[in-house]
Amino acid sequence: MLQASNKLMIHEFTYGKLADEIEKRQLGQIVEQCFIGSPSDTEPYLNRIGVDNFRVIRQAKEVVGGLGLLPMGQWYGGLCVPMTGIAAVGIAPEHRGSGAAIALMQNVVRELHESGMPLSVLYPATQRLYRKAGYEQGGSYCSWEIPTQSIQIIEQPLPAIPVALENFEWQKLYQQQAKSNNGNLERHQAIWQRLMQPDEKETIYAYLLGSLDQPQGYIIFRQRRGENESYLVVRDWVILTTAAAKSFWAFLAKHRSMVNKVQWRGSVVESLSLLLPEQTLDPKFVERWVLRIINVEKALAARGYPSGVESELHLEVQDDLLDANQGKFILSVANGRGEVTRGGKGEMKLDVRGLAPLYTNLFTPQQLQQMGYLQATESAIATATALFANSSPWMPDFF
Template sequence: MIHEFTYGKLTDETEKRQLGQILEQCFIGSPSDTESYINGIGVENIRVIRQAKEVVGGLGLLPMGQWYGGVCVPMTGIAAVGIAPEYRGSGAAIALMQNVVRELHSSGIPLSVLYPATQHLYRKAGYEQGGSHCGWEIPTQSIQVKEQPLPAIRVELDNFEWQKLYQQQAKLNNGNLERHQSIWQRLIDSDKEETVYAYLLGSLDRPQGYIIFRQRRGENKSYLVVKDWAILTTAAAKSFWAFLAKHRSQIDQVQWRSSVVESLSLLLPEQSLKPEFVQRWLLRIVSVEKALSARGYPSGIESELHLEVHDDLLEANRGKFILSVANGRGEVTRGGRGEMKLDVRGLAPLYTNLFTPQQLQQSGYLQATEIAIATATALFANSSPWMPDFF
C-alpha cells in the first residue's frame, strides 16, 4: 500500500531528530552541526514531508527580502532541502516543494529563492534561473593599487552594526538580500581553527565601507578569503584594493564573492582576476500581482505592460494582467490584451533582469509583440542580479 505524503511543521523532538539524521546524511555533516543549523534557522521555520507518519525529508524557510529597483521585496529563501535516500524518486521532493509554494502564496509572500542541487526538480515547482553567485580570485601580487585614500581600522566583529553599511550597498544591486539573522551569524562566527578579521574603511563616525575576512593555508598557497564586504564610495573602492595589496608578502591569493560583472575590477591595472566558480540561484514568482507591484522601476517612465501568465501550480497566477508603471512604482490589475505571453518560470528571469526580453523570446520562454518587448526592456532595465550569499 502506498501512503500519501503529508506536509507540515515539526511536531516534536522525535521528528526533529529524524530530520536531523536525514540532513546529516544529505549534506555530510555532524549531528552537532545539523542541530545547530536547525536551531539557527528556528524550529518554527522547518517544514517536513511525511509518509505513513514517518519524516522522509524536509527543508528550512528563511524569511528575508530581496532588492529590486531600489525596493526591498519580501522573499522567503529555501534552504537545506533534504530527502532520505530510500525515498528519493518517490515523489517526496516535488510534493515537499509544491506544498511550500502553496504555503508561501497563502501567506502573501511575493518571491522565493533557492540554490538548486538539480534544476529539474525545482523547475517542476515553478522556479527558474534568477541571478548569479560568483566567486573571484586574484594573485595578491597583481593587485598593484597603492593609493589608499581611507584608513583601514580594525574593529571587533560584535562591536559594530554591519547591517547598516551592508544595506546601503544592497539596495543598489538587484538580487542582494535583506539577510536572515542566521546568514549574518555565519558571516561573523569563527571556529577554533580560524580567526575572522574585520576592518572599517574610513573613520569610526563616518565609515565608507568594510571588509570581513579570514586567512587560510592551502597545499602550496596562502589565501585571504573575504567573507563579506561593502563599498560605498570611490575612496572606499581604492582603499579596498590597496589594503588587500598590502598582504602580498604573506598572502598568495585573494578570494571574494560578487557579481559576474565585477565593477571593482575597473580599478585594477590589468585583467588579472579570474572566476573561481559561477552558479545561478533560482527564483519563484509566488504571487504575480504582489511581486510586480512590490519592486521598483526606473523613474521617469510611464508605461503599461500587458501580460498573460500561465502557472501549473497556482491558479491565482493564471490569466491576463496589466502592469502600470509611473514614478518608479508599479500597479497591477487584472485584464488587458495579453501582449506578452509567458509561463511563471519565464517571468522569473525577466523580473530580475537576468536576461533581456529578446533573449527570453529567443529561448522560447515568452512570446510578445515588438511593442511589449520594448516596454518590458525599459521597465526591467537595471543592474545584473546577483548575491554574495549562499544558503
C-alpha cells in the same frame, strides 16, 4: 486557507511542521546524510534557522524529507521585496524518486502563496526538480580570485580601521550597498550569524574603510593556508564610494608578502575589476540561484522600476500550480513604482518560470523570447526592456 501546522494529503504524503523532538531528530539525520554533515553541525543549524521554520514531508507517519524557510527580503530596482529563502532541501536516499521531493516543494509554494509572500529563492542541486515547481534561474553567485602580487594599487585614500565584530552595526552599512544591487538580500539573522562566527581554527578580521563615525565601506575576512599557497578570504564587504574601492584594493595588496591569493564573492559583472591595472582576476565558480514568483500581482507591485519610465505592460501568465497567478495582468509604472490590475491585452505571454528571469533582469526580453520563454509583440518587448533594465542580479550569500 492552507496552514503549515495542518497535515495535507498529497497522494500518500503529508506535509507540515515538525511535530516533536522525534521528528526533529529524524530530520536532523536526513540533513546530515544529504549534506555530508555531523550532529555537531546539524543541531546548531536547525536552532539558528528556528525549528518552527522547518517543514517536513511524511510517508506513513515517517519523516522522509524536509527543508528550512528563511523569511527575508531581496532588493530589486531600489526596493526591498519580501522573499522566503528555501534552505536544506533533503530527502532520505531510500525515498528519492518516490515523488516526495516535488510534493514537498509544491506544498511549500502553496503555503507561501497563502501567506501572501511575493517571492521565493533557493540554490538548486538539480534545476529539473525545482523547475517542476515553477522556479527558474534568477541570478548569479560568483566567487573571484586574484593573485595578491598582481593588484598593484598603492594609493589608499581612506584608513582601514580594525573593529571588533560585536562593536559595529554592520547591517546598516551593508543595506546601503544591497539596495543598489538587484538580487542582494535583506539578510535573515541566521546568515549574519554565520558570517560573524568563526570556525574553531580560524580568526575573523574586520576593518572599516574611512572613519568610525562616517565609514565608507568595510572588509571582513579570514586567512587560511593551502598545501602550497596562502589565501585571504573575504567573508563580506561593502564599498560605497570610489575612495573606498581604491582603499579596498590597496589594503588587500598590503598582504602580498604573506598571502598569495585573495578570494571574494561578487557580481559576474564585477565593477571592482575596473580599478585593476590588469584583468588578473579569475572566476573560481559561478552558480545560479533560482527564483519563484509566488504571487504575480504582489511581486510586480513591490519591486522598483526606472524613475524616468511611464508605461504599461500587458501580461498573460500561466501557472499550473497556483490558479491565482493565471490570467491577464496590466503592470502600470510611473515614478519608479508599479501597480498591477487584472485584465488587459495579454501582449506578452509567458509562464511563471519565464517571468522569473524577466523580473530579476537576468535575461533580456529579447533573449527570453529567442529561447522560447515568452511570446510578445514588438511594442511589449520594448516596454519590458525599458521597465526591467537594471544591474545584473547577484548575491554574495549562499543559504
